Amino acid sequence: DAGITQSPRHKVTETGTPVTLRCHQTENHRYMYWYRQDPGHGLRLIHYSYGVKDTDKGEVSDGYSVSRSKTEDFLLTLESATSSQTSVYFCAISDGVLAGELFFGEGSRLTVL
């Protein structure tokens, strides 16, 4: 299994509070991604990174920010959580060689009350 660790795995928070999810990899892969998974929508890309301090927006980036200060860590921040951000968040990594094959973490389930 690819070395990807997401933390926390479960979090319950209240509307308006900031939340940070962390993705840590031990594979030294260049590309890292944050997806959210919701019933009826499948997986949707939030943000991705193609190198340290290089990030870009995905399909559903509003309300989210990311940072990547080290190759191994990719942080997803919800500055002010809303109930619509209740979801399961997946981090994924890619080495950019295997034509975009992604390796996924186990997910972080976030509930915003």
Added chain:
Amino acid sequence: SQQGEEDPQALSIQEGENATMNCSYKTSINNLQWYRQNSGRGLVHLILIRSNEREKHSGRLRVTLDTSKKSSSLLITASRAADTASYFCATDKVGGSQGNLIFGKGTKLSVKP
């Protein structure tokens, strides 16, 4: 917007039977991938087929791609109870960013012993 759409949404079969899932997409692609997700877990890459390939095999998996119809199928032969999972197609569209895959909503497969 959703690129890949799987069909059927849910499929229930007996152990030993074959399972076929279909995926349709909208734009030109570089490759198409299939992933499996067991309940409560992250996605696992199964197989990748490039746009210039028509068929690919991996163990009990057979994938076909018809770029003229913008569709793909995943066949699992001699299914087992352990194949119970959700299956997603993901496309890497032409001109898209590295690894910026677009996922369908998935087919939920249930294999009964």
